[in-house]
Amino acid sequence: ETPVILMPFRMSSLTDPLQPLERKVKLGLSVLEVVQHHAVPILLSTKSTLVIKSPWLDLIKELAGEGSLVVQMTLITLVKRVAKILEPYAPSPEMRLRAIEHLADEGIPVVVRLQPLIPFINDDPRDLEDLLDHVAAAGARQIIVEYYRFLSWSDLEIVARVADPQVLKLLMRRALWERYPTGVHKRPRSEYRLARYKIVRDLASRRGLLFSTCREGAYALDTAPDCCGIHFMKKYKLRPTLREYLENIRDRKFVSAEDLISIPLVGLRRKLLEHYKYLEHYVESQRYTRNKLV
Numbered sequence: 001e002t003p004v005i006l007m008p009f010r011m012s013s014l015t016d017p018l019q020p021l022e023r024k025v026k027l028g029l030s031v032l033e034v035v036q037h038h039a040v041p042i043l044l045s046t047k048s049t050l051v052i053k054s055p056w057l058d059l060i061k062e063l064a065g066e067g068s069l070v071v072q073m074t075l076i077t078l079v080k081r082v083a084k085i086l087e088p089y090a091p092s093p094e095m096r097l098r099a100i101e102h103l104a105d106e107g108i109p110v111v112v113r114l115q116p117l118i119p120f121i122n123d124d125p126r127d128l129e130d131l132l133d134h135v136a137a138a139g140a141r142q143i144i145v146e147y148y149r150f151l152s153w154s155d156l157e158i159v160a161r162v163a164d165p166q167v168l169k170l171l172m173r174r175a176l177w178e179r180y181p182t183g184v185h186k187r188p189r190s191e192y193r194l195a196r197y198k199i200v201r202d203l204a205s206r207r208g209l210l211f212s213t214c215r216e217g218a219y220a221l222d223t224a225p226d227c228c229g230i231h232f233m234k235k236y237k238l239r240p241t242l243r244e245y246l247e248n249i250r251d252r253k254f255v256s257a258e259d260l261i262s263i264p265l266v267g268l269r270r271k272l273l274e275h276y277k278y279l280e281h282y283v284e285s286q287r288y289t290r291n292k293l294v
Helices: 027-037 056-065 080-086 093-105 125-138 153-160 165-171 190-206 242-247 258-262 266-284
Strands: 009-011 042-046 069-074 110-117 142-147 177-179 186-188 210-213
Touching: 009 027, 027 042, 027 056, 056 069, 069 093, 080 153, 093 110, 093 125, 110 125, 125 190, 142 190, 153 165, 186 190, 190 210, 242 266, 258 266
Parallel strands: 009 042, 042 069, 069 110, 110 142, 142 210
Antiparallel strands: 177 186
């Protein structure tokens, strides 16, 4: 028993945990059973509509009823043509909206991930307003936004499939993009991102939706207590983020580096401690340009 047991487990960050094969192998279901057995809070992040099918829904309802689960549903557009190209194997936007509504009707907290936003593809204010109208009507409680990141210019090829020639020309302008502060990825320049984030925040607020950004540090824009919707859970511990380090926030709900010493698994302990070292380095080196994101 260590503080880590109360740190929400993300299922999952880069790969959908409820792939079509899940119907047969039920691996994701098995993970849900394990976290329930050990009382580990869980963020279930998916595009799948299996979340409203039995037996997955039955377990999700139980975990949410215990205050230990939040569903994050990714939804980046309502435009069918765009969705079919960018997300060819995912359920349609309409199916995901119905899933959000079903979950919300069951009292399960749902956060919508508007990730990624892509310049000139799915960040038109009119399209965003329409999307947030539907998300709010379906019963979601919070929306998370983040802009598209890519490594090489060839990564824009899939985006180019949904862009007309004029939009493609705008997308390929080098002046639109900047390098990510801690790596080689590229993303839209901060001025562009922040202008759109403010639009989404205001649209969300008018519809009673909490708003947060992801991997931005634009905390002055956020209206949610945390970016992921963990605040909808009843009992949890958190790793401090850049926000806590910058604002020197100390709270018992945050796991300290000292707390991690009690973890018996060496590999896990080392990886978790690296998080704290990274934050300290990031702040001390002043590579994080906070004044750009307020």
